[in-house]
């Protein structure tokens with residue numbers, strides 16, 4: 547049986563990947579900078595001395611890079627080079643839907659290309675925006691200000707349940723037939739931020755609004771609240787793909803792989819914001 551290293555194992559996606567691997571009875575290690583025992587192993591992309599121990603006995607790797615890192619390709623490349631050198635060529639890489647449309651942020655397309663050029667047996671997952679982003683990134687706005695506030699314009703996105711993505715990742719990590727494949731993963735329907743504000747209003751029983759900030763307004767609010775300028779620019783680029791209607795489409799890759807329908811965003815919002 548394959549032994550799998552899950553990077554990003556303590557994050558939104560990684561935790562769910564680990565849950566699905568447990569359910570499948572898979573043999574795995576959870577990579578983290580702060581191991582707490584059990585199946586945890588110390589792993590840091592920025593500390594190459596962690597690579598050898600974290601990959602002991604490993605033949606398959608789930609490679610997920612942290613968010614809000616501008617030069618993610620440079621951060622992940624040394625680990626991919628290490629894997630290649632060691633002959634651990636089976637990699638499930640966590641990319642992004644329409645990653646080539648994020649202006650000024652080209653790390654996911656670059657890393658996809660590297661996996662192909664370097665002869666990895668890759669599965670590339672390109673999930674769209676997580677439905678869980680509202681809890682993870684807008685939780686305070688929703689709880690304290692009754693707003694959602696991203697520079698998403700009037701565009702739409704086919705938000706996906708993070709658990710659906712992790713389910714596909716666990717299948718690709720443990721079952722044959724997924725090498726040299728690219729899966730584009732979306733939810734069942736595209737909705738705008740205006741639509742999400744309405745859904746949140748229904749789910750929370752409070753009026754949640756979407757002020758539809760321009761990129762300039764968004765940047766000044768964020769920087770005035772103390773966030774570094776690059777975070778605002780990063781988010782403007784990422785959410786600009788919604789504003790430009792680049793992610794207003796659905797695919798059936800999730801259904802093809804799991805045989806199930808993807809979870810509607812409303813269900814995730816109910817789980818995350820139930821009254």
Ligand SMILES: NC(=O)c1ccc[n+]([C@@H]2O[C@H](COP(=O)([O-])OP(=O)(O)OC[C@H]3O[C@@H](n4cnc5c(N)ncnc54)[C@H](OP(=O)(O)O)[C@@H]3O)[C@@H](O)[C@H]2O)c1
Nearest residue numbers: 554555556557558559578579590591611612642674675676
């Ligand atoms: N949010 C979205 O809508 C969306 C959509 C498509 C694609 N994505 C992609 O999803 C990825 C983020 O996934 P996520 O939301 O699950 O992340 P997350 O919840 O923010 O978790 C980040 C993970 O990265 C680990 N990490 C941070 N710095 C690290 C380092 N130097 N070395 C090793 N591990 C490190 C953290 O582990 P420790 O702190 O335990 O070390 C943690 O497990 C990004 O690549 C993003 O582009 C996101």
